[in-house]
Amino acid sequence: MTVEQKTTETEEKILEAALQVFSKKGKDGARMQEIADLAGLNKALLHYYFRSKEGLYDRVFEYMIAKLVKSFGPGLQEAPDFYQMLHIFIDSYIDFIRDNLPVMRLMVTEHLAGGDRLRDRIRSMMETPDSPPRLFLQRMNQAAARGDIRPADPHQTLITLLSCCVFFFLILPTVETFVPAARDNRDAFIEGRKDHVFDLIATSLRPVQEGRPVTWPRHRGKE
Amino acid sequence: MTVEQKTTETEEKILEAALQVFSKKGKDGARMQEIADLAGLNKALLHYYFRSKEGLYDRVFEYMIAKLVKSFGPGLQEAPDFYQMLHIFIDSYIDFIRDNLPVMRLMVTEHLAGGDRLRDRIRSMMETPDSPPRLFLQRMNQAAARGDIRPADPHQTLITLLSCCVFFFLILPTVETFVPAARDNRDAFIEGRKDHVFDLIATSLRPVQEGRPVTWPRHRGKE
């Protein structure tokens, strides 16, 4: 008797199909029949393996979180400085979402539903010292202390970073209607997105030079 | 016989309730009963006014788009320069979303569903010269030509701008779990978000000074 529960090939097929359907339609909107069709199996098997739709959804959620956590490579820790870490963060995060759109979508649907299921997961992630968000905050504070970057709110910057990487994929259908390049060569456009995001954040955070305060032609005025 | 169809008070109540439910659960996931309960009416009335669930959803979608378009104030055109326009864009957009979360959510669920219903709307919006996105692109090109900002891809910058304003509200449940300030004083945190987004983009775009190229301590290297 072993504790680890091996996932059979059939289970895997069901979970993958369910992830896709749940992520687009939400828990209530999804249809068991559609999941079965996509998996190339029949409805009864879904209940054989997962008892109920609710049970299946719970397992799909775990499955999705597992994919997310598994994507945390050791790359971030090994980055020699803040800018290298930022670069790795952006590239690997965008790559992951590009290759796992259903994971991103399920995260979004969960947020739309109120995010109750996510709360504990996020909290425990934020309590893990070497999780990507924690590492980012820590390295940003270090960089500011050293003068590698100008002072800026790390939480706001983290939110911005996530926004820039994730939201783009969510609104891809819209982007494609007004940026021909995104339609014609998606992969190239995604690579361009990486560069833009890094450039934007890195340029904004670069430290203030001697005798040259951070300013712009006309200051944001509420005069 | 008049062309304009006045929306009765009851219709308005139904549309508002339906917008909330559809925006959280999607078209298929939403339940007519839940909408009726939220509106304080009974199911039969929904069918009396809108014939079917599909019909109701269509009307809710129009209702949502109307709210969005109505929020386009004349402020943007009147901004004297790019930075003022950016400032107004961010403030008014964030204010609108804060006050109309269901509109944002319905846009997101539509994107999750593939964005087919949005395509025509977005396209016609992008063909309207004084729509906010068009204005932004135009003013950004002008500013770059004048040297008010450094050269940067306007489309990517627009995507970033939208991302920074919208995504934050989508992941608010998550943000609140790791930023105490967001939970304790939401309004203040939202105001802080405006400042951060403006500061980030404006700082990043400020023009390169004579003899001082845009760079940072260690360049993003792929060595």
Add this chain to the structure above:
DNA sequence: GTCTATATCTCGATAGAC
């Protein structure tokens, strides 16, 4: 383990009283 057939129930939609 996998399938077909069927039971059970939920939900969209309608009929009809007021």
Add this chain to the structure above:
DNA sequence: GTCTATCGAGATATAGAC
């Protein structure tokens, strides 16, 4: 215009053969 009661389609879930 608004309600209660109910129908019927379609969904989840189960039974039972293979």
